[in-house]
Amino acid sequence: xxxxxxxxxxxxxxGLAEALAAEADPDRRYAFMEFCGGHTHALYEHGxxxxxxxxxxxxxxxxxxxxxxxxxxxEQAIDLAKRPGVTLCAYGDVLRVPASKGRSLQSARAExxxxxxxxxxxxxxxLARQQPEREVVLFAIGFETTTPPTALAVEQAAGEGLAxxxxxxxxxxxxxxxxxxxxxxxxxxxxxxAIDGLVGPGHVSTVxxxxxxxxxxxxxxxxVAVAGFEPLDLLQAILMLLRQVNAGRAAVELQYxxxxxxxxxxxxxxxxxxxxxxxxxxxxxxxxxxxxxxxTLAEAYAGFDAERRFDLPEAQVQDNPACICGDVLRGAADPxxxxxxxxxxxxxxxxxxxxxxxxGACAAHYAxxxxxxxxxAAAP
Amino acid sequence: MSVGGRLDLKHGRVDMTHGGGGRAMARLIDGVFRDAxxxxxxxxxxxxxxxxxxxxxxxxxxDSYVVSPLAFPGGDIGALAVNGTVNDLATAGxxxxxxxxxxxxxxxxxxxxxxxxxxxxxxAAEAAGVEIVTGDTKVVERGKADGLYINTAGIGRVPDGVGxxxxxxxxxxKLLVSGPLGDHGVAxxxxxxxxxxxxxxxxxxxxxxxxxxxxxxxxxxVRVLRDLTRGGLAAACNELxxxxxxxMTLDQAALPVRREVAAACEVLxxxxxxxxxxxxxxxxxxxxxxxxxxxxxxxxxxxxxAALVGEVTDDDRRLVEMRTAFGGRxxxxxxxxxxxxxxx
Numbered sequence: 001x002x003x004x005x006x007x008x009x010x011x012x013x014x015g016l017a018e019a020l021a022a023e024a025d026p027d028r029r030y031a032f033m034e035f036c037g038g039h040t041h042a043l044y045e046h047g048x049x050x051x052x053x054x055x056x057x058x059x060x061x062x063x064x065x066x067x068x069x070x071x072x073x074x075e076q077a078i079d080l081a082k083r084p085g086v087t088l089c090a091y092g093d094v095l096r097v098p099a100s101k102g103r104s105l106q107s108a109r110a111e112x113x114x115x116x117x118x119x120x121x122x123x124x125x126x127l128a129r130q131q132p133e134r135e136v137v138l139f140a141i142g143f144e145t146t147t148p149p150t151a152l153a154v155e156q157a158a159g160e161g162l163a164x165x166x167x168x169x170x171x172x173x174x175x176x177x178x179x180x181x182x183x184x185x186x187x188x189x190x191x192x193x194a195i196d197g198l199v200g201p202g203h204v205s206t207v208x209x210x211x212x213x214x215x216x217x218x219x220x221x222x223x224v225a226v227a228g229f230e231p232l233d234l235l236q237a238i239l240m241l242l243r244q245v246n247a248g249r250a251a252v253e254l255q256y257x258x259x260x261x262x263x264x265x266x267x268x269x270x271x272x273x274x275x276x277x278x279x280x281x282x283x284x285x286x287x288x289x290x291x292x293x294x295x296t297l298a299e300a301y302a303g304f305d306a307e308r309r310f311d312l313p314e315a316q317v318q319d320n321p322a323c324i325c326g327d328v329l330r331g332a333a334d335p336x337x338x339x340x341x342x343x344x345x346x347x348x349x350x351x352x353x354x355x356x357x358x359x360g361a362c363a364a365h366y367a368x369x370x371x372x373x374x375x376x377a378a379a380p
Numbered sequence: 381m382s383v384g385g386r387l388d389l390k391h392g393r394v395d396m397t398h399g400g401g402g403r404a405m406a407r408l409i410d411g412v413f414r415d416a417x418x419x420x421x422x423x424x425x426x427x428x429x430x431x432x433x434x435x436x437x438x439x440x441x442x443d444s445y446v447v448s449p450l451a452f453p454g455g456d457i458g459a460l461a462v463n464g465t466v467n468d469l470a471t472a473g474x475x476x477x478x479x480x481x482x483x484x485x486x487x488x489x490x491x492x493x494x495x496x497x498x499x500x501x502x503x504a505a506e507a508a509g510v511e512i513v514t515g516d517t518k519v520v521e522r523g524k525a526d527g528l529y530i531n532t533a534g535i536g537r538v539p540d541g542v543g544x545x546x547x548x549x550x551x552x553x554k555l556l557v558s559g560p561l562g563d564h565g566v567a568x569x570x571x572x573x574x575x576x577x578x579x580x581x582x583x584x585x586x587x588x589x590x591x592x593x594x595x596x597x598x599x600x601x602v603r604v605l606r607d608l609t610r611g612g613l614a615a616a617c618n619e620l621x622x623x624x625x626x627x628m629t630l631d632q633a634a635l636p637v638r639r640e641v642a643a644a645c646e647v648l649x650x651x652x653x654x655x656x657x658x659x660x661x662x663x664x665x666x667x668x669x670x671x672x673x674x675x676x677x678x679x680x681x682x683x684x685x686a687a688l689v690g691e692v693t694d695d696d697r698r699l700v701e702m703r704t705a706f707g708g709r710x711x712x713x714x715x716x717x718x719x720x721x722x723x724x
Binding site: 008010013014017044045046047048049050051231347348363366367368369370371 | 633697699701702703704705706707708709710711713716
């Protein structure tokens with residue numbers, strides 16, 4: 001338990017809570033967004049929201065890979081999985097995400113589709129090696145944390161000449177989504193949610209470093225603190241943001257120095273640059289079409305691109321009209337604001353993607369905090 | 381009764397004739413089961429065991445065991461099949477008396493392995509003070525089962541004045557657990573070949589009737605007893621909160637969890653309150669009984685690490701909450717979906 005217990009010390013947490021209370025200006029309100037779903041989960045799991053000053057609100061961001069995947073892309077994966085001769089490999093959470101008409105990868109599997117749950121991208125390569133007669137497709141989703149493993153899988157398959165392996169690529173980029181949230185959906189100045197500071201993602205930043213966030217401090221005046229995932233990490237990062245706001249500063253600060261280097265991980269970044277190319281635009285659930293926010297396979301690896309190998313019609317599928325996952329993902333609404341929350345939509349029978357992954361704000365609120373009624377008045 | 385012919389218990393394997401109702405099946409029953417479970421009721425050789433039964437409150441239960449792998453650190457399917465059913469009787473406040481045992485064998489199962497599990501059952505039954513008095517054997521084709529499945533049913537007597545029940549928890553009552561949480565689940569995980577995990581943890585599988593006897597002697601009016609199996613403490617608390625129409629609050633800092641189990645859970649993204657146990661129980665007692673009950677638990681070898689972990693609250697939403705180690709609040713919800721298939 002080395003490296004975890006040190007960051008879960010109750011008395012240190014109380015000390016940080018007291019420092020937060022002393023630092024918070026009682027005459028103003030603060031709203032900080034934790035971008036990453038892992039941070040959302042940690043805030044709920046450890047009951048940290050109770051340790052924050054009453055006038056400091058955490059806004060949950062879109063950093064949950066399963067949550068931001070648009071239904072149309074999921075429909076593509078389900079259709080592909082149902083084709084004879086195709087084995088679709090996916091990470092666990094995505095299997096339960098509801099698509100249209102109650103379909104999901106899990107239900108497709110129950111109906112006979114060959115869907116494999118994997119925990120590592122290289123498992124898909126191994127499967128392609130073992131089953132040369134089948135088309136093995138990796139349904140790749142996630143932010144920069146899961147992107148290098150996909151790149152590695154593609155390079156390995158290319159090196160082995162595995163012609164039956166391909167990737168249905170849905171990898172998305174954190175800074176582009178942050179920019180969309182800070183700039184607003186219609187361009188600068190239409191920001192829906194007043195965010196006074198950003199808790200930057202920990203794992204993503206181990207790959208991309210902290211430099212990509214500089215623009216948010218410089219051009220948007222938004223303080224950033226990149227944080228680890230332990231309770232004390234988060235409390236400390238929130239305190240760093242609070243101090244910046246009170247001092248009228250906006251800078252990128254690194255709380256998670258034990259894992260993150262400002263310049264990121266060169267090996268991983270080079271690997272990504274070799275294997276992927278930037279898409280002009282990509283649809284995000286909740287954020288809509290975001291320019292230069294996602295990756296596709298580079299020309300050199302076009303043969304491994306499932307979108308080019310299979311004829312996959314692009315489906316535009318509307319979310320359930322009553323579901324407000326989109327607003328939740330932009331930080332414009334809290335889970336209990338949704339009429340479906342904990343009534344029609346529960347983790348057992350999720351209607352929206354935010355109720356599926358443990359990193360989704362709705363699932364976290366349901367599992368850990370549904371004793372809270374609708375949220376108190378939003379920040380001014 | 382004895383049937384001639386040799387059963388090669390060293391190198392032989394279960395084949396379809398062992399379930400065919402003929403001589404081979406008789407040999408198997410004779411050579412494997414009857415010897416191991418030796419008792420007069422089974423030895424009588426009837427399809428149904430006959431016994432006299434004094435009046436009074438009687439409880440009966442049944443459970444099927446499909447654990448994978450069949451043997452794991454600290455136990456095997458045989459021990460589990462006895463202890464699990466004994467514990468269902470014991471947590472009804474009963475003294476377990478007789479068990480039945482039904483076996484579904486897969487063609488190809490080595491007879492030596494079968495003998496091992498059957499003797500493990502016999503040892504567990506002896507330790508728990510119960511007799512296996514009737515049974516059944518079926519064989520299915522290779523590929524139609526995973527080695528061996530066991531069903532056991534049990535019957536027990538409840539002493540006068542004892543009546544724990546899942547609907548008797550009342551606001552203010554205290555919650556006690558009999559020992560560290562999650563040992564069984566982590567032991568099974570570490571025995572799975574696909575998870576390269578060596579936590580050095582052994583299953584807690586044990587018969588709890590001895591512990592329960594001491595507990596009801598110290599606090600006959602103990603409100604609720606529940607053995608903590610699949611879904612762990614979280615599932616038990618939620619089930620009991622629903623049944624009793626109350627809420628509960630657990631104290632995270634008071635929950636006994638071994639360091640190794642906590643570390644394994646951390647790596648695997650599990651919460652120890654959701655992880656399965658096979659030799660732990662949750663007791664709910666009136667505030668005035670809690671101290672005596674805790675003392676009785678700690679005086680028994682299977683309750684040495686017992687702890688007071690929370691209390692029952694008045695909450696018509698029937699939510700189970702936890703005070704976190706940081707002084708915050710969170711819910712302790714049911715597990716969503718499946719954490720680990722075939723844990724018992």
